[in-house]
Amino acid sequence: MADSTTSTEIGLTTVDGKPLKEALAYAQTRARRRALLLVLPLLLFILVTFILPIGQMLQRSVYNDGFTMHHNLGTGEDTPIMVNLAAWFDDNELGVEPDEAAYAALVTDLIELKRLRAPGSAGTRINYGLSGSRSLFTQGARKAAKLEAPFKEALIGVNEKWENPKLWQVMRSASSSYTGAFYLAAIDRTQNADGDVERVEENRRVYVKLFGRTLAVSLLITFLTFLLAYPIAHLLATLPLRYSNLLMIFVLLPFWTSLLVRTTSWMILLQSQGVLNDAMVGTGILDDANRIQMMYNKTGTIIAMTHILLPFMVLPLYSVMRPINPSYVRAARSLGATSWTAFRRIYFPQTVPGIGAGALLVFILAVGYYITPALVGGADGTLISNLIAFHMTKSLNWSMAAALASLLLGGILILYWLYDRLVGIDNLKLG
Amino acid sequence: MKKTLILTTALTGFAFAASAAEVTVMSWGGAYTKSQVEAYQKPFTAETGITVNSVDSDNPATPIKAQVEAGNVTVDVADVEFSDAIRLCDEGLLETIDQSMLPAAPDGTSAADDFIDGALQDCAVANIVWSTVFAYNSANNDGTPTTIGDFFDLEKFPGKRGLRKSAKATLEMALMADGVPAAEVYGLLDSAEGVDRAFAKLDTIKADIVWWEAGAQPPQLLADGEVVMSTAYNGRIFNAAVAENQPLVVVWDGQILDFDLFVVPKGAPNKEEAMKFIAFSTDTQRLADQASWISYGPARKSSGAMVGLYSDGKTEMGPHMPTAEANLGNALVNNFEFWVDHDAELNERFNAWLAN
Numbered sequence: 001m002a003d004s005t006t007s008t009e010i011g012l013t014t015v016d017g018k019p020l021k022e023a024l025a026y027a028q029t030r031a032r033r034r035a036l037l038l039v040l041p042l043l044l045f046i047l048v049t050f051i052l053p054i055g056q057m058l059q060r061s062v063y064n065d066g067f068t069m070h071h072n073l074g075t076g077e078d079t080p081i082m083v084n085l086a087a088w089f090d091d092n093e094l095g096v097e098p099d100e101a102a103y104a105a106l107v108t109d110l111i112e113l114k115r116l117r118a119p120g121s122a123g124t125r126i127n128y129g130l131s132g133s134r135s136l137f138t139q140g141a142r143k144a145a146k147l148e149a150p151f152k153e154a155l156i157g158v159n160e161k162w163e164n165p166k167l168w169q170v171m172r173s174a175s176s177s178y179t180g181a182f183y184l185a186a187i188d189r190t191q192n193a194d195g196d197v198e199r200v201e202e203n204r205r206v207y208v209k210l211f212g213r214t215l216a217v218s219l220l221i222t223f224l225t226f227l228l229a230y231p232i233a234h235l236l237a238t239l240p241l242r243y244s245n246l247l248m249i250f251v252l253l254p255f256w257t258s259l260l261v262r263t264t265s266w267m268i269l270l271q272s273q274g275v276l277n278d279a280m281v282g283t284g285i286l287d288d289a290n291r292i293q294m295m296y297n298k299t300g301t302i303i304a305m306t307h308i309l310l311p312f313m314v315l316p317l318y319s320v321m322r323p324i325n326p327s328y329v330r331a332a333r334s335l336g337a338t339s340w341t342a343f344r345r346i347y348f349p350q351t352v353p354g355i356g357a358g359a360l361l362v363f364i365l366a367v368g369y370y371i372t373p374a375l376v377g378g379a380d381g382t383l384i385s386n387l388i389a390f391h392m393t394k395s396l397n398w399s400m401a402a403a404l405a406s407l408l409l410g411g412i413l414i415l416y417w418l419y420d421r422l423v424g425i426d427n428l429k430l431g
Numbered sequence: 432m433k434k435t436l437i438l439t440t441a442l443t444g445f446a447f448a449a450s451a452a453e454v455t456v457m458s459w460g461g462a463y464t465k466s467q468v469e470a471y472q473k474p475f476t477a478e479t480g481i482t483v484n485s486v487d488s489d490n491p492a493t494p495i496k497a498q499v500e501a502g503n504v505t506v507d508v509a510d511v512e513f514s515d516a517i518r519l520c521d522e523g524l525l526e527t528i529d530q531s532m533l534p535a536a537p538d539g540t541s542a543a544d545d546f547i548d549g550a551l552q553d554c555a556v557a558n559i560v561w562s563t564v565f566a567y568n569s570a571n572n573d574g575t576p577t578t579i580g581d582f583f584d585l586e587k588f589p590g591k592r593g594l595r596k597s598a599k600a601t602l603e604m605a606l607m608a609d610g611v612p613a614a615e616v617y618g619l620l621d622s623a624e625g626v627d628r629a630f631a632k633l634d635t636i637k638a639d640i641v642w643w644e645a646g647a648q649p650p651q652l653l654a655d656g657e658v659v660m661s662t663a664y665n666g667r668i669f670n671a672a673v674a675e676n677q678p679l680v681v682v683w684d685g686q687i688l689d690f691d692l693f694v695v696p697k698g699a700p701n702k703e704e705a706m707k708f709i710a711f712s713t714d715t716q717r718l719a720d721q722a723s724w725i726s727y728g729p730a731r732k733s734s735g736a737m738v739g740l741y742s743d744g745k746t747e748m749g750p751h752m753p754t755a756e757a758n759l760g761n762a763l764v765n766n767f768e769f770w771v772d773h774d775a776e777l778n779e780r781f782n783a784w785l786a787n
Contacts, residue, residue: 073499073523073697120521131776135768138521203630206783213786272591273656296641378642379785387782393493395775396522 061402066125067174110144129170165193182403218366233317296378313358320354460487462670466724471712507705514770520554536733555692559727562753579685593661683758726751
């Protein structure tokens with residue numbers, strides 16, 4: 001008894017006399033460090049290609065220096081612009097009528113814009129807030145040097161749009177590089193001349209509607225892929241291996257085919273002069289004048305996307321169904337359960353982790369889907385991603401694209417959180 | 432022996448250096464790119480030894496901002512529309528082009544006088560005058576549409592219509608179809624009532640529109656019978672009709688004329704070659720040559736007289752040009768200033784209209 005007490009006090013040691021605890025901790029740290037080194041390339045890769053761009057996008061959605069800084073892309077030189085006007089805005093609160101000093105500051109800044117050849121980019125920034133103001137800046141900058149005091153009358157003489165209180169509100173908002181205006185615009189809202197938030201006119205509301213449509217279409221597609229994939233996956237999982245492998249190839253073949261090829265194939269099949277319509281007209285089911293429009297609308301988007309996303313539902317379901325022991329269901333049946341009860345109480349609950357994984361995969365992919373709706377969506381089948389692409393590539397309003405994308409990202413994160421609360425993310429099984 | 436060796440080595444080195452020089456040109460694809468390859472790019476390579484890489488886009492103006500801002504410019508010359516050229520130039524995304532490098536006309540007229548008004552800009556040089564027209568497939572239409580009004584008349588000509596998915600040209604055509612004279616279109620579009628009126632006109636055919644984005648789509652849609660009429664770039668219809676013998680017919684009433692211009696993105700990797708390419712391609716002979724491959728009008732006055740036959744050797748090009756006297760009866764010249772200013776607003780409204 002006394003002996004054992006002494007040995008605990010001294011502690012166990014390794015052969016070279018180090019305390020065992022220390023030696024173990026040391027070895028573990030080394031192993032952990034080695035493991036970290038192994039994942040380091042991946043961590044760096046994710047940081048550079050994923051985290052940083054997303055951070056940049058988030059920043060762009062609240063930051064636009066088009067009215068505060070001129071970047072000379074040739075020399076790489078940055079020059080602050082509109083400094084006098086910004087100073088006037090600092091001294092005078094929102095609601096103060098622009099006075100002679102304000103117009104004098106504006107004219108000085110316009111002359112500077114002209115010197116920097118920057119009226120176009122500054123005007124573009126204001127144009128985001130108030131359409132039609134871009135040429136106001138190019139025209140104003142062209143004539144500013146010749147204007148004489150009093151500048152207020154002189155500038156309004158050049159173009160009476162300079163008097164517009166809304167213009168001054170937009171200029172005030174743009175004179176700070178950080179702004180929430182793009183988020184407001186992304187939910188169909190704007191600030192009026194007094195700075196109050198209000199909805200945009202009826203005929204220009206589009207984003208909220210498209211967010212809603214994207215959500216609805218994605219949920220529908222997730223549900224449809226589930227309906228179609230469940231029996232397929234069950235069949236795959238229960239057939240003998242040599243048959244199920246062949247069937248698996250049929251699932252995987254489209255998965256390996258280019259997205260564009262699959263989308264255009266659907267166009268050929270479904271368009272009003274397409275294979276399906278021709279067949280129906282040929283067999284007399286349809287009249288030639290009443291061909292069904294299944295392409296270039298929401299129907300086309302839903303059909304094509306359901307098909308394209310189907311493997312993402314089949315594969316997780318299959319991987320969950322394969323290891324389910326058939327004797328459970330047999331046991332339930334032998335104990336008197338009907339086939340429906342056996343399915344509902346025994347089989348289905350075991351497949352839930354696969355459904356969760358598949359649904360989450362399909363839903364998240366569908367929410368951001370872009371090429372297919374762009375090609376087959378026509379007018380009412382376009383999704384929010386198409387408008388993000390529009391602002392990225394056509395209108396070149398990247399801040400707007402970033403704000404829309406951030407809202408989409410935020411929405412998905414909230415749904416993910418809800419899913420975690422309701423189903424539990426540990427309940428997810430990918431394979 | 433030694434001398435020969437040195438000589439061949441030097442020659443190989445020279446040939447290598449020559450073949451290393453290259454320039455990347457981005458255009459609109461299809462028959463239009465082909466016309467540029469034949470008329471500009473092949474002779475350019477033959478004369479200078481500079482290789483031309485030809486790449487295509489639905490609209491070459493769109494990748495420029497991304498490339499310049501990311502500092503990864505891969506395009507040296509892009510072929511863009513008028514309002515885009517002005518907008519990109521204003522935003523500092525384009526190199527300025529020294530107009531004095533452009534060759535004079537054969538009779539000695541300076542380039543500045545030889546190009547049509549507006550064809551020379553700080554950052555852009557026009558090569559062609561093209562137009563947005565509407566066309567129909569005579570095999571699928573009972574009657575003969577003759578006016579822009581017929582395009583919007585579903586009772587007289589039932590069937591789907593193809594339209595470019597963009598506010599530009601679409602709104603103007605809607606107003607002209609509603610009876611607005613060409614000269615008043617932009618004045619009216621500048622007001623809320625005018626825009627409402629254009630959208631109201633579009634509403635009348637909205638359910639029957641198939642939207643297209645790439646210039647190669649309308650001839651395809653028409654040939655497939657997917658639409659009975661479609662707006663299109665006039666040259667694409669010409670090529671489908673003449674080169675591919677499709678029964679497609681252009682209606683010139685209500686056509687909208689526009690320039691296509693060459694621009695050089697800021698930071699283009701082969702700027703020097705790009706400028707050489709532009710100077711070479713926009714001389715009198717090349718512009719006239721291009722018109723023998725596709726029915727777009729040359730941007731130089733001196734090229735006009737040299738436009739002859741299509742490359743099949745029998746089709747007279749003159750009557751197929753958007754600028755031909757007979758085709759200008761009811762024509763609108765695209766107002767680039769209007770679109771530079773209102774592009775964002777009207778496309779926003781257009782998107783909202785599409786989504787509802």
